[in-house]
Amino acid sequence: MDNSLIIIATVFVAATSLVVGLGLLLGGSKSEPTTVGANSATGAGGTLFNDDELFDEEAPDSSFLGFFMPSNRQGRREIAERIMQAGLYKRNSMIAYLTGKAILALTPLGLGLATYALGMVTLPWALVYGGTAAAFGTLLPSFWLDAQLRKRQKEMRRALPDALDVITVCLEGGLSLPAALSKVSTELKGVHALLAMEMAIVHRETQMGKSNGEALKSLAKRFDLEELRSLASVVLQAEKFGSSLVRAFRIQSDALREQRMQRAEEKAQRASLLIMLPTLICIFPALFVVLLGPAAFNVYETFSNL
Numbered sequence: 030m031d032n033s034l035i036i037i038a039t040v041f042v043a044a045t046s047l048v049v050g051l052g053l054l055l056g057g058s059k060s061e062p063t064t065v066g067a068n069s070a071t072g073a074g075g076t077l078f079n080d081d082e083l084f085d086e087e088a089p090d091s092s093f094l095g096f097f098m099p100s101n102r103q104g105r106r107e108i109a110e111r112i113m114q115a116g117l118y119k120r121n122s123m124i125a126y127l128t129g130k131a132i133l134a135l136t137p138l139g140l141g142l143a144t145y146a147l148g149m150v151t152l153p154w155a156l157v158y159g160g161t162a163a164a165f166g167t168l169l170p171s172f173w174l175d176a177q178l179r180k181r182q183k184e185m186r187r188a189l190p191d192a193l194d195v196i197t198v199c200l201e202g203g204l205s206l207p208a209a210l211s212k213v214s215t216e217l218k219g220v221h222a223l224l225a226m227e228m229a230i231v232h233r234e235t236q237m238g239k240s241n242g243e244a245l246k247s248l249a250k251r252f253d254l255e256e257l258r259s260l261a262s263v264v265l266q267a268e269k270f271g272s273s274l275v276r277a278f279r280i281q282s283d284a285l286r287e288q289r290m291q292r293a294e295e296k297a298q299r300a301s302l303l304i305m306l307p308t309l310i311c312i313f314p315a316l317f318v319v320l321l322g323p324a325a326f327n328v329y330e331t332f333s334n335l
Contacts (some may be wrong), residue, residue, distance in 0.1 A: 117175035126170055133166030181223065182254050188221035189256060190289060192228065193282035200275045206264075207235045212331070224254050242268050256285055 076178040112122050141159020145152050192213050199209035214229040227248055242265030249257035263277045 038084050042278040059256075110250070111171075111174050111178070113251055114181070116181055126174075129170050130167055133169055134163045137162030137166055178253065182252055184221070184223050184288070185252055185254060186256065186285075186292075187222040188217070189260075190282055191221065192217060192224055193260075193285065197275060197278045197282060200278065206241045206274060207232055210235070235318040240265075240268060256288070 044330070080212065108126075112126055117126070138159040141155040141162070144150050144158075145155035150158070188296065190262045195213050195216060196206070199212050204212065210228045210232040214225045214232060217228075218225040231244045231248050234247060235241055239247070242261055244260035245257065245264050249261050260281055264274065267274050267277050306330055
């Protein structure tokens with residue numbers, strides 16, 4: 030194949046990648062601010078995320094979106110939920126995610142063709158290297174979303190018992206649950222910043238018309254955390270049957286503290302097993318050299334004198 034054709038193809042791929050990125054960014058910047066909906070996350074600056082409005086099945090896709098996201102509504106909603114669970118609540122979060130996937134997928138292919146055009150590798154190897162890097166680049170944003178979700182879940186698990194204690198004290202003092210959530214977002218801001226922000230979102234949703242249970246259910250959806258789903262279920266049942274929220278929160282707080290203690294004990298027991306591996310690799314070889322080294326020399330001298 031002529032090198033001029035390879036250069037033209039490389040320029041085409043690079044230009045396509047640039048156009049995709051600009052198209053996605055411009056498509057997101059032209060979007061109007063969303064209104065508060067049942068599946069939106071709200072903060073101090075208003076609504077930040079609304080997957081119903083962003084991924085309506087009948088709404089036209091932004092430029093090039095169809096190449097990097099599922100065409101059916103369920104698949105698009107799953108991607109939207111993963112982005113939301115990773116802590117990306119802004120209106121253009123999906124646009125940024127797809128832009129990253131497009132760039133990481135097309136750029137390695139262009140670089141592979143460029144290396145072939147410069148005579149550094151043959152065409153088959155250039156395609157293999159570029160295709161492999163493009164496949165990994167396509168999956169990399171998904172891995173990053175999963176890592177962000179695990180990080181947020183770990184931080185929320187650590188902070189949730191303290192928040193429930195503060196809420197319980199506020200409820201016993203006569204405050205309503207929305208007021209208690211607002212108090213948590215203020216008092217724990219310096220210790221648990223993520224939890225304070227999320228509680229502020231929950232409080233804002235209750236002000237916009239959601240019930241306390243529904244707002245906590247949305248919080249559980251944003252974290253995909255069993256502890257939060259259980260808490261939302263407790264509040265929904267208390268609202269439905271008129272039971273005491275103070276008792277429910279106290280029981281839930283005790284249960285979460287016990288679970289946190291069990292996880293700590295599990296990690297402590299696992300550490301004793303994990304420490305055996307560096308012991309076997311680093312200490313035992315040195316002991317074998319010290320103990321068996323002199324005997325090995327004696328055996329060698331004995332057999333050499335025969």
